[in-house]
Amino acid sequence: MHEERLADRAYAGIVELINTDDLQIGDRLPSETRLAEMFGMSRTVVREALVRLASDGFTEARRGAGSFVKRRPSERLGSHLPMQNLAATMGSYEVRLVLEAEAARLAAQRRSAEQMLVIERAMDSLRTALQASGPAHVEDMELHRAIFEATANPIFVSSFDHMHDEIDRILRAGVDISRSRPPAAINAMIEEHELVVDAIRAQDGDAAALAMRWHLWQGRKRLMP
Amino acid sequence: MHEERLADRAYAGIVELINTDDLQIGDRLPSETRLAEMFGMSRTVVREALVRLASDGFTEARRGAGSFVKRRPSERLGSHLPMQNLAATMGSYEVRLVLEAEAARLAAQRRSAEQMLVIERAMDSLRTALQASGPAHVEDMELHRAIFEATANPIFVSSFDHMHDEIDRILRAGVDISRSRPPAAINAMIEEHELVVDAIRAQDGDAAALAMRWHLWQGRKRLMP
């Protein structure tokens, strides 16, 4: 089961506090001790939540003074936005189509020899994993991430990580994606990936973008025909 | 000055540990007690660092088992990767160009009447802020975010938030972006935004995407002519 830690409740509680009490940027929120007794938990746990809030850029702790609102967490995508799984999956393909196609193009244009090697290795792993009819989710992700890294743009890479986390979170709540596939689909998946890798090897940006679009489109059709 | 907390040293120490000891994804790192005596600090502080590492997606704590490497921090954009600010800014424009153009297209195609109203209001705020020659960074961000929200795709919205965080983090380390602007640039910025909003109002996806590309391109030229 999906155990919930106390710090999660504290985190949500503080976010709610900021919103309902309408704390503005710069406002001080209650002391750790006060929050602890408000939520009925120890100061240790409240501190853990505050550390994460600060890490997320929402609050800032000033020693001896208190914790202050740095950015309001208003309507960010969170657990309170329950989407249908199907719509969410569709939505994820929209974002992937945009980001991954352009990443493939940049990767083709800029890849170094070392990065090409990493991509080839990831492709090999994916091929063997698919041919073994086992779960290939990790290998697939590694290949796509290698392509993002070949863009030589750290923001692209971090965007991939973020997108991947979000999609994972949605899919994990829904149907298992690593179900059994017919052999025809396996060969198709290998071929689609190879088209992308070939284009990157040939440093043909347009072809890489096109192949990636094709691959994602086929994947979407495979999931919901 | 910039007081250093012990947890910062612990955070850096663990990152270094992962890199130098070459811990791979899935590997377990030393227990909190062990790390505490390694770094010569209390377990509480080590826990604080681990919470932040988990929040950043580098590690994952499994109760009763230990903390495990989830993604290696080496290749991620971070404090230990001092990029030239110029290159980073260029990189951010690449990502924005891709994401925002497509977001504008989807927003134009799908916007509801309510969402259009939010966009109009954001546009008004931005216009007055720019005409007052004050800092308009917040208003600009609000408008762009409203456009992402009009896509009706939560993953697009969360990608925007993430991208914005990353870019902010880079720009904050560099030159202040809200410097004084010549009046001609102010009018140009207003006009560019209005072109985007007009296209969304007219529900013309291609025009919206094009206008957004144009706006971002002009912005890039304004920053580094």
Next chain:
DNA sequence: TCTCCGAAAGTTGTATAACAGATATGCGTT
């Protein structure tokens, strides 16, 4: 010998108490 079960050891999660170091508050003096 092999398998299975359960105790023990190890690890994270939480609570409590205490103190150090920094900051804000408010009172009293001038």
Next chain:
DNA sequence: AACGCATATCTGTTATACAACTTTCGGAGA
């Protein structure tokens, strides 16, 4: 009213203890 200082408040850090959970390992039983 303005200034200075004592005092209260708050975060940062340490230490200890226990609960909840996971892994390990050795022994009992087949």
